[in-house]
Amino acid sequence: xxxxxxxxxxxxxxxxxxxxxxxxxxxxxxxxxxxxxxxxxxxxxxxxxxxxxxxxxxxxxxxxxxxxxxxxxxxxxxxxxxxxxxxxxxxxxxxxxxxxxxxxxxxxxxxxxxxxxxxxxxxxxxxxxxxxxxxxxxxxxxxxxxxxxxxxxxxxxxxxxxxxxxxxxxxxxxxxxxxxxxxxxxxxxxxxxxxxxxxxxxxxxxxxxxxxxxxxxxxxxxxxxxxxxxxxxxxxxxxxxxxxxxxxxxxxxxxxxxxxxxxxxxxxxxxxxxxxxxxxxxxxxxxxxxxxxxxxxxxxxxxxxxxxxxxxxxxxxxxxxxxxxxxxxxxxxxxxxxxxxxxxxxxxxxxxxxxxxxxxxxxxxxxxxxxxxxxxxxxxxxxxxxxxxxxxxxxxxxxxxxxxxxxxxxxxxxxxxxxxxxxxxxxxxxxxxx
Amino acid sequence: xxxxxxxxxxxxxxxxxxxxxxxxxxxxxxxxxxxxxxxxxxxxxxxxxxxxxxxxxxxxxxxxxxxxxxxxxxxxxxxxxxxxxxxxxxxxxxxxxxxxxxxxxxxxxxxxxxxxxxxxxxxxxxxxxxxxxxxxxxxxxxxxxxxxxxxxxxxxxxxxxxxxxxxxxxxxxxxxxxxxxxxxxxxxxxxxxxxxxxxxxxxxxxxxxxxxxxxxxxxxxxxxxxxxxxxxxxxxxxxxxxxxxxxxxxxxxxxxxxxxxxxxxxxxxxxxxxxxxxxxxxxxxxxxxxxxxxxxxxxxxxxxxxxxxxxxxxxxxxxxxxxxxxxxxxxxxxxxxxxxxxxxxxxxxxxxxxxxxxxxxxxxxxxxxxxxxxxxxxxxxxxxxxxxxxxxxxxxxxxxxxxxxxxxxxxxxxxxxxxxxxxxxxxxxxxxxxxxxxxxxxxxxxxxxxxxxxxxxxxxxxxxxxxxxxxxxxxxxxxxxxxxxxxxxxxxxxxxxxxxxxxxxxxxxxxxxx
Ligand code: SF4
Numbered sequence: 001x002x003x004x005x006x007x008x009x010x011x012x013x014x015x016x017x018x019x020x021x022x023x024x025x026x027x028x029x030x031x032x033x034x035x036x037x038x039x040x041x042x043x044x045x046x047x048x049x050x051x052x053x054x055x056x057x058x059x060x061x062x063x064x065x066x067x068x069x070x071x072x073x074x075x076x077x078x079x080x081x082x083x084x085x086x087x088x089x090x091x092x093x094x095x096x097x098x099x100x101x102x103x104x105x106x107x108x109x110x111x112x113x114x115x116x117x118x119x120x121x122x123x124x125x126x127x128x129x130x131x132x133x134x135x136x137x138x139x140x141x142x143x144x145x146x147x148x149x150x151x152x153x154x155x156x157x158x159x160x161x162x163x164x165x166x167x168x169x170x171x172x173x174x175x176x177x178x179x180x181x182x183x184x185x186x187x188x189x190x191x192x193x194x195x196x197x198x199x200x201x202x203x204x205x206x207x208x209x210x211x212x213x214x215x216x217x218x219x220x221x222x223x224x225x226x227x228x229x230x231x232x233x234x235x236x237x238x239x240x241x242x243x244x245x246x247x248x249x250x251x252x253x254x255x256x257x258x259x260x261x262x263x264x265x266x267x268x269x270x271x272x273x274x275x276x277x278x279x280x281x282x283x284x285x286x287x288x289x290x291x292x293x294x295x296x297x298x299x300x301x302x303x304x305x306x307x308x309x310x311x312x313x314x315x316x317x318x319x320x321x322x323x324x325x326x327x328x329x330x331x332x333x334x335x336x337x338x339x340x341x342x343x344x345x346x347x348x349x350x351x352x353x354x355x356x357x358x359x360x361x362x363x364x365x366x367x368x369x370x371x372x373x374x375x376x377x378x379x380x381x382x383x384x385x386x387x388x389x390x391x392x393x394x395x396x397x398x399x400x401x402x403x404x405x406x407x408x409x410x411x412x413x414x415x416x417x418x419x420x421x422x423x424x425x426x427x428x429x430x431x432x433x434x
Numbered sequence: 435x436x437x438x439x440x441x442x443x444x445x446x447x448x449x450x451x452x453x454x455x456x457x458x459x460x461x462x463x464x465x466x467x468x469x470x471x472x473x474x475x476x477x478x479x480x481x482x483x484x485x486x487x488x489x490x491x492x493x494x495x496x497x498x499x500x501x502x503x504x505x506x507x508x509x510x511x512x513x514x515x516x517x518x519x520x521x522x523x524x525x526x527x528x529x530x531x532x533x534x535x536x537x538x539x540x541x542x543x544x545x546x547x548x549x550x551x552x553x554x555x556x557x558x559x560x561x562x563x564x565x566x567x568x569x570x571x572x573x574x575x576x577x578x579x580x581x582x583x584x585x586x587x588x589x590x591x592x593x594x595x596x597x598x599x600x601x602x603x604x605x606x607x608x609x610x611x612x613x614x615x616x617x618x619x620x621x622x623x624x625x626x627x628x629x630x631x632x633x634x635x636x637x638x639x640x641x642x643x644x645x646x647x648x649x650x651x652x653x654x655x656x657x658x659x660x661x662x663x664x665x666x667x668x669x670x671x672x673x674x675x676x677x678x679x680x681x682x683x684x685x686x687x688x689x690x691x692x693x694x695x696x697x698x699x700x701x702x703x704x705x706x707x708x709x710x711x712x713x714x715x716x717x718x719x720x721x722x723x724x725x726x727x728x729x730x731x732x733x734x735x736x737x738x739x740x741x742x743x744x745x746x747x748x749x750x751x752x753x754x755x756x757x758x759x760x761x762x763x764x765x766x767x768x769x770x771x772x773x774x775x776x777x778x779x780x781x782x783x784x785x786x787x788x789x790x791x792x793x794x795x796x797x798x799x800x801x802x803x804x805x806x807x808x809x810x811x812x813x814x815x816x817x818x819x820x821x822x823x824x825x826x827x828x829x830x831x832x833x834x835x836x837x838x839x840x841x842x843x844x845x846x847x848x849x850x851x852x853x854x855x856x857x858x859x860x861x862x863x864x865x866x867x868x869x870x871x872x873x874x875x876x877x878x879x880x881x882x883x884x885x886x887x888x889x890x891x892x893x894x895x896x897x898x899x900x901x902x903x904x905x906x907x908x909x910x911x912x913x914x915x916x917x918x919x920x921x922x923x924x925x926x927x928x929x930x931x932x933x934x935x936x937x938x939x940x941x942x943x944x945x946x947x948x
Contacts, residue, residue, distance in 0.1 A: 029510060030493040034469025056529040056559060061444035062472045074439075081436045084559050087533065096435030103437060120467050120530040153469025154496040154530070365517055368486075384474030384486075391484035 021349060021358060023340055028363025031384050032313060032338060033066060034153030038161025039117060040067040041403055043076045045189045048112040048217045050104055051077035054097070054129060055119030066383075066400075076108065082121055097132050098139075101146070111144065112218040115165060118150030145218055147172065157338040159236040159314050159403065162189060166213055166240040169221070173247075176225030184210045184270060185222055185249070187241070188234030191406040192216070198233075198257075198409060201267060204284040207274045213240075224249055229273050231266065233257055233408060235348070236315040238341050255347045257408045258316070258416065259323035260292035265347070288410030295414025296327055299421040303378075304329035306424070309371045311381040312336030312362050313399040318345055320380070320402070322352045328417060332356045333374045336367065378420060395423045440779040440799050442754035442817055446556035446566025447528055448473060452601040453570040453654075454524055455487045458634040460574075461520035465507055465538045466528030468493040480820050481603055490514045492531075499534065507541050515547055522578070522635040523551045524570065529558035550635070552577050562777075564653040564729070564755060567601055571630055572657040578635055581665065583642035593623045593692040596644040596668075598659055599651030600631035605732070605816040607631060609829035610650060614675060617832050618648075621688060621696050642666045646691050650674065650831070653729055653755060676735030678707045678743050678836040705833035707840045711744055719844065725750035725789050727774070727782060727796040728815025730758040732830075734765055736795050736814050739839055741769060750774060750789045752782065754797075790920060793847060798822075810846035897926040900935045907939065921946045 036059055039051035053059050060079035067075065080100045085091050097116070105111060114136070116129045133148040140146065149168040151161035166187065176183070184207060186198065195212050202210045211222035222228075228249035230241060235256050245251060254269035255262045264285060271281045308330050310317045321335040336359040342349075359367070364385075371379060372392060379389050379396045386396040397420055407416040447464055451473055454462040464470065471491045477483040492510045494503060515523065525538040539553025552573050556566045585594060597614060600607035608631075615625050626644040627637050646669045647662055649655045659670040669691050675684035682701065689696045710716060724746045726736045730753045740746040751766040752774030753759065759775040766773035774785050783803050786794060794804035794811040798819040804811035813822060814830075829835040899907070910918050918939075925942035926934050 028493070028513070029471075029490045030468035031471045031474060031491075032468050033472055034467065036469065057438075057441065057443075057445040057562065058447075058470060058529050058558070060438045060441045061448060062469065064440055065444075065476055066472055078437055078439045079441075081438050082559065083436060084557075086435050087559060091435070093435065100435065100437045120469075121533055124530060124533045153467030154494070154499070157468065365490075365513075382475070383479050384471060385478070387478040387482060388484060388486045 024357065024359040026359055026361040026363040026366065028361075028366065030362045031311075031364045031382055032362065033158040033382070034062070034120075035151030035156025035158065035161025035164055036063060036117065036119065036153075037066055037158050038151060038163075038165060039063075039077050039115070042162060042165055042189055042214065045191075046113070046214050046216065046218075048110060049076065049115060050108060050111045050113070051115045051117055052100060052104065053077065053079045053117040053119055054122045054127060055079055055082065055117075056121045057081055059119045059121075076111065078104065082125075087121070087125060093127060094132060094135070097136065101136055101140075105140070105144065114144060114146045115168070116146065116148045117161075117165075118148065118152060120152040120154050123150055123152045123154060145172075157315075159234070159316075160239075160339075162234070163237045163239050166237060167243050169214060170224070170240050170243040170247075173221050173224045173244075175247075176223035176227060178225075180223065180225060180227050182227045182229060182274070183222065184208065184229045184231060184273075185224070185244070186210060186212045187230060187232045187237050187244075189214055190233055190408055194406045194408050194412060197411055201284060201288070202270065205267070205271055205274070205276050205281065207270050207276065226250075229270070231270050232344065233266075234316075235319060235341070235344055236339075238339075238344055241344065253347050255322065255351055256316075256319040258319045259327045260289055260296065260410060260413050261327055261351075262319060262323060263292070263408070263410050263413070264289060285410075292410040292413040296417050299414065299417035300328045302421045302424055303417070305331060306377040307331045307333050307374070308378045308380065308420075309333045309374060309376040310335045311367065311371075311379070311385060311399065312338045312359065313380075313382050314403055315339065316399075316402055317380070318348050318352065318358070321356055322348055323416070324420065325353050325356065326351065327413075328420070330378075330420075333376050334359060334367075334370060336360075336362060338362070378424060380420075395427050397423050436778075438779070440802075442777050442779075442797065442799065443563035444473075444817075445529060445558050446561045446563060446569070447526055447554075447558065448476075449563040449566025449568070449654075450524060450526060450554055450556060450570040451477075451487065451489055452563075452567050452603050453574070453630045454489065455483070455602040456600065456631040456633075457522075457574075457629075458632065459521040460524065460635065461488045461490065461514060461518045461522075462524040462526070463490045463492065463511055463514050463538070463542075464526055464528055465494070465531035465536055466491045467495070467530055470528050470530075477602055480818060481823055482820075483602070487602075488518065488520065490518075494531075503534070503536055504541055507536065507538060508545055511542055511545060511547070515549055520549060522574070523547065523549050524554055524574075525551060526554035526556055527558070532558045550577065564757075567654045568657050571598075571601075571654060572661060574630070574635075574638060575641060575658040576661060578638040579641045579662075579665070580639045581642065583640060584666065585643055585645045593646070593694060594626040594644045595623055595671075595688075595692070596641055596647045596662075597625050597628040598647055598649050599653075599655035600628065601651075601654055602631070603816070603818055604651065604654075605814075605818055605822055606828060606830045606835075607651070608823075609827055610831040610835065612827070613829035613832035613834050614648065614650060617675070617681070617685065617700075618688070620700055621685065621692070622694055623688065623692050642668075644668060646671060648688070652731055653757070674731055674735060675831045676732065676835065677739035677839065678705050678833070680735055680738060681705070681832050681836060705836040707743060707833075707836040710837075710840050716744075716844070719847070720745045721747050722793060722847065723747050723749040723789070723791040724793040724795060725752075725786050725791040725800075726814070727752040727754070727786075727794075727800050729753060730755045730762055732815035734762060736839075737765060737769060737771070739836075740795070740843075743836075744840070744843070746793065749791050750785060752776070752785065790916070793843065795843060812843045812846055896923055897931055898933050900933055903934045903936050903939045906936055918943070 116133050118129050129148040133146045136146040147168045149164040151164050224247045226248040230249050230251045252269040254266045257263040257266040317335045317337045321332045324330040325332050334357045340360040379394050380399050389396050406412045454460045474487050477487045492507050498506050525542045542551045600611050647659045649659045649672045662668045663670050673684045673687045675681040685696050724740050726733050733753045737748050737751050748769045748771040751771045753762050754777040763773045786803050794800050795814045797815050801811045922942040
């Protein structure tokens with residue numbers, strides 16, 4: 001890999017072969033969300049989409065509990081509850097779906113795309129939601145497109161729900177015109193502000209045309225073909241990537257745009273594919289890099305040599321471990337991840353300092369034992385674990401905030417660092433007397 | 435199939451978690467996919483619990499389906515018992531495991547574990563959270579209660595009672611227990627056992643030692659209390675002390691069952707509610723229209739407080755628990771209120787929009803609706819939200835609870851004095867109704883000025899207001915202006931009047947004044 005000037009040279013030398021790393025495999029009770037969670041942020045990003053989960057009261061309760069705190073407007077999602085009679089096959093599920101979709105469209109005439117989201121119960125009884133989606137699309141075409149994806153807890157963890165949704169869109173992308181010139185698709189839901197920043201950088205680098213998936217609205221879907229280049233903004237998009245690769249697209253291997261270094265290498269991957277010369281790349285990225293590095297300084301002073309333990313949750317753990325260790329000087333005691341996709345994580349693993357223990361999967365009680373025994377200065381974990389760890393004197397950061405806050409790119413590097421430094425600052429700020 | 439945007443109750447295993455997490459020495463193993471572990475965050479985030487809930491999820495995945503499942507469940511079972519050493523183990527299936535036809539109870543029995551095991555059979559798709567909590571508590575009591583026990587001879591000792599029903603994630607259960615225990619203490623009665631909250635399996639064994647049972651939350655404790663009455667002949671008190679009058683009824687009933695005389699001062703009442711409600715500033719409350727929605731117990735109690743103790747008019751009374759709907763419907767009829775029994779949020783929303791109350795007493799969901807419609811609201815019932823676990827002591831039950839009800843229901847409304855000043859200085863540039871109540875952070879324009887849902891419900895085209903009539907309407911104090919506008923429009927609609935003139939306005943006024 002070319003070392004561009006922004007690469008952090010003080011840190012431990014990267015391992016040459018990422019595949020050599022030992023990864024602890026754990027299988028046991030877990031404390032993680034299922035993929036349904038994805039629609040909580042996707043419905044905010046895709047402003048004309050409605051997500052209809054076909055599932056149980058548990059699914060509805062989960063969405064309400066996990067999403068309720070984040071929702072300030074009426075949500076564009078709902079659950080179609082499978083009742084005993086439906087499960088026993090006594091009713092026509094199509095009728096139920098038709099009614100629900102009609103009711104939704106009446107209430108929300110602004111909706112242009114509906115996702116029928118499969119859950120554990122709908123998967124177990126083998127409901128054919130793709131057929132239903134096709135049928136409903138033909139009913140409402142061209143005003144509304146109906147797609148299907150499954151995000152059950154049997155097959156997906158947390159962010160993989162976004163992968164499943166994007167995969168459904170990826171299947172629907174039109175073929176690029178034969179002989180079309182090279183184009184870039186950036187994969188992964190990003191807050192609009194981050195998307196706009198990246199768009200400006202790509203423009204300045206002369207990289208284009210660029211499209212972002214998912215977009216804000218249905219319509220204007222990018223074409224895909226042999227001239228399509230993929231740049232993944234999020235690491236958990238394995239299925240979407242597989243589908244687009246099968247349709248001829250070429251993935252540009254890169255670390256993820258987390259932190260200044262990650263962002264530079266990520267942009268560089270696209271710049272190389274577009275043969276942007278080094279001088280131009282440097283000139284375009286220098287202001288962002290400098291701002292990013294400056295923004296990290298204060299946080300690095302607080303976080304340097306502090307020890308952090310990362311519980312598996314969003315699959316952002318490895319890129320974060322790389323950022324925290326290389327750019328903020330933290331010591332990573334353990335980085336857990338629900339899955340480790342070697343190919344998509346290759347560029348990250350080769351940057352990750354040697355000796356950081358990685359865990360794939362989870363046995364939550366054993367992992368908690370290790371965490372408590374290590375007494376880290378900071379723990380990144382899900383909402384179910386945070387307060388109990390605080391109660392034994394550890395300082396925590398909720399991992400879900402990494403998904404809801406803008407963290408990608410140069411301009412957000414400081415904000416990302418602040419997500420980690422703020423809990424530490426708070427611990428120092430509180431004083432309850434003797 | 436049923437479309438749910440928000441739901442009032444979770445699945446029944448959430449009820450079981452609320453019982454298990456409230457107790458000591460109990461662990462609950464749920465055969466469920468990993469995603470169902472979200473339930474932990476309800477306890478750790480909403481209730482700010484300091485320890486992990488005593489719940490383990492077997493976390494099966496697609497690849498486990500089939501032969502591996504039993505082994506996975508049994509392995510998890512063994513490890514759970516080894517690690518947590520519970521003195522009572524609950525096992526059960528989530529909705530998905532139930533569909534797969536796995537039998538957690540059978541698998542647990544086959545292991546011969548060194549701990550009592552209760553296999554919960556909670557039909558995931560037919561039942562809901564409160565039912566799950568009630569069934570779980572009933573099974574625990576039935577399984578553990580030592581049937582050879584009976585109350586010790588009275589011989590001048592203080593009466594003993596059990597306090598039944600408080601759980602984790604209950605609406606103010608924590609503080610209600612303290613408040614009701616204080617009331618009982620003042621009457622010379624000892625609480626032998628509070629359950630499920632704070633009780634251990636060993637405590638439950640001794641449940642038969644009490645003279646009688648106090649059912650604080652019938653939704654959760656009624657089946658257990660009925661069984662205890664049959665088995666131990668323990669009378670049960672199901673007068674719920676929610677509100678001033680209800681608290682006095684409760685005291686009278688307890689005194690009767692326990693054979694004690696309540697202190698006079700206590701009967702005279704330790705609550706500020708009656709005087710606060712009598713004092714002239716509260717006159718403004720008279721006849722304000724309120725819509726009430728919640729679990730049956732809280733909704734019924736709120737209706738009584740609203741009508742008898744605050745002088746409000748109940749326009750609608752509803753519940754999401756179908757269990758006691760007959761009682762609620764009868765109560766609504768007595769009050770001349772529109773009854774609603776549903777767990778469909780959209781129906782509740784329509785209902786409130788149609789009734790256009792000045793105050794909504796409901797769950798967090800109705801608070802949402804009220805906020806959107808610009809109507810004042812207060813929360814009176816589960817489902818709960820992080821705000822329903824205040825740092826301060828804030829019971830709903832007993833005399834202190836009545837004080838809390840007075841404050842929390844009337845605070846969102848415009849103060850009496852404030853209303854009068856507003857009317858007097860209507861033309862003052864900052865002291866006018868568009869500024870809203872001074873104590874509310876976001877000045878919500880009140881019903882009359884709010885872009886109310888009348889424009890959103892296109893059923894009948896609203897009649898047009900003639901300029902002169904519109905000006906006259908503007909002179910009516912704003913807190914009754916909304917009502918005047920509605921009544922006049924309805925009057926005009928009923929008579930097919932397309933343009934509302936000054937005459938129509940006063941015709942309507944005299945019509946409704948009859
Ligand atoms: S894990 Fe399965 S059953 Fe549970 S909420 Fe997720 S999809 Fe629904």
